[in-house]
Amino acid sequence: RFKLHWRSRSEIQKKIERGEVLLNGRPAKPSQTLKEGDEVVVLLDVPDVDLDKIPVETLYEDEHIWVVNKPAGVMCHPTGRHIFGTVLNVLFKRMKDSGELTKEKKPHLCHRLDLHTSGVLVVAKTLEARRALQEAFEKDEVTKFYLAVVEGTPKPQKGRIDAAIAPIVGAPRLKMEVTPHGYPSLTLYRVVERFVCRNGTDFSLVECDLRTGRTHQIRIHLAHIGHPVVCDEIYGIRTKLRRGDLGLAPPEEVITERQALHAHRLIFNHPVTGKRLEIEAPLPEDMQRLVCLLYTSDAADEG
Numbered sequence: 001r002f003k004l005h006w007r008s009r010s011e012i013q014k015k016i017e018r019g020e021v022l023l024n025g026r027p028a029k030p031s032q033t034l035k036e037g038d039e040v041v042v043l044l045d046v047p048d049v050d051l052d053k054i055p056v057e058t059l060y061e062d063e064h065i066w067v068v069n070k071p072a073g074v075m076c077h078p079t080g081r082h083i084f085g086t087v088l089n090v091l092f093k094r095m096k097d098s099g100e101l102t103k104e105k106k107p108h109l110c111h112r113l114d115l116h117t118s119g120v121l122v123v124a125k126t127l128e129a130r131r132a133l134q135e136a137f138e139k140d141e142v143t144k145f146y147l148a149v150v151e152g153t154p155k156p157q158k159g160r161i162d163a164a165i166a167p168i169v170g171a172p173r174l175k176m177e178v179t180p181h182g183y184p185s186l187t188l189y190r191v192v193e194r195f196v197c198r199n200g201t202d203f204s205l206v207e208c209d210l211r212t213g214r215t216h217q218i219r220i221h222l223a224h225i226g227h228p229v230v231c232d233e234i235y236g237i238r239t240k241l242r243r244g245d246l247g248l249a250p251p252e253e254v255i256t257e258r259q260a261l262h263a264h265r266l267i268f269n270h271p272v273t274g275k276r277l278e279i280e281a282p283l284p285e286d287m288q289r290l291v292c293l294l295y296t297s298d299a300a301d302e303g
Contacts, residue, residue: 004086015042047124049085051093059279064129064272065106065122068089069281072118072258077109091123100125111137111213116233119146120281124271132271137213144210146218147192147283149260149290150227151237153204161221165214175234176220186211187221195294198248203230203294207264218261222242230290240291244299256290281284 012021019027020043023034034040054206057069069077069089075086090105095101110133124130136142165181168175176182188209196202202226208218216235222228225233233239236259244251265280279286 002103010041027296041087041283042171049089049217051085051090054085054087055181056087059120059281064126065124065133065270067120067122067191067266067277068120070113070118070263072116072284075115076112076295087121087123095125099204110134111142113260113263114216114219114259117256117261117263118281118284118287120266120279121263122266122268129271133268135203136268137270139214141268143265144213145265146223147262147264147287148208148218149230149294150204150206150285151230152227153194153202154189154191154206154227155221155277157194159189161187161189161225163224165217165220165222167215173234174215177213178220178224183214184212185214185217185221187218189222191292193284195295195298197245197247197294197297199237199245201245201247203246205210205291205294219259231256232259233262243293246293248293255293258286258287260287260290262287 002127010121013030015021016030021028022039022043023032024039025028026225027042028040043165046219053073054074056065057213059069060067070087075088077086077088079082088109088158091107092101095105095107105125108130110122110128110130111123113119113121121131124133134177158182163178164180165176166179168177188211189237190207193203193205194202206222206227208222210217212235219232219235221227223232228236230236231241233237241255242251243249243253243255246255262283263281266280267276269275270277277295
């Protein structure tokens, strides 16, 4: 028995009908029974992805680790239906092109960022470095700062969100909830800037110090205190932010459609040399534009 995690039964049936599933080198039939030693090949449609055009910027690199600036909208690694065009695909190609890719040396993820979150991502080039970095992340020995644009203004403007979280069992997609039976989770936050728009709505640029590393932690914690990340499709109040939401014209023009969350800075010890590293990724262009428009719309500036 074998399983393709990223394809449905109906899709596989259609592939069999089109002759795109081979059994021992010949087109398979739905009624055929597999025997030990049989070879099954499923022909996949590989999208035309130019890995060289995916803007994965190097922030730091040596023979042991590679720290990059992950763009929003790009998966960290192949998973589910996203098996091409990921950050790992890009780094594998770059190491292959440079001649650095070997059996002992290849890119290994040490942690992850959500699909629509941009920012600092640490990749190990060796198993030794990966083990040390993963242990550091698991023990919360890595200092992680994020920047987010949120709905409204948190009060107090500096505080801590100490709320256990866990996945919602039975949810149609991965979704977390605050629950006393969840995993201990702690986020420290401070409001960097508050914006009161001409139409009376307000937004804030918030820095979060992630003291634990739970799935969706910042997003669910900020939503829990009533200030979700702008355009968070799971925990937010809108999936698109328009100029009209800021009291600007033309009102229907969309400013952003992705969650305004950026992994801004990581501080950690190098897994081999022990040197303390502090690596920062600048705010991406789309979030820079959002913040600039918030400044433009800020009614306080008009005074």
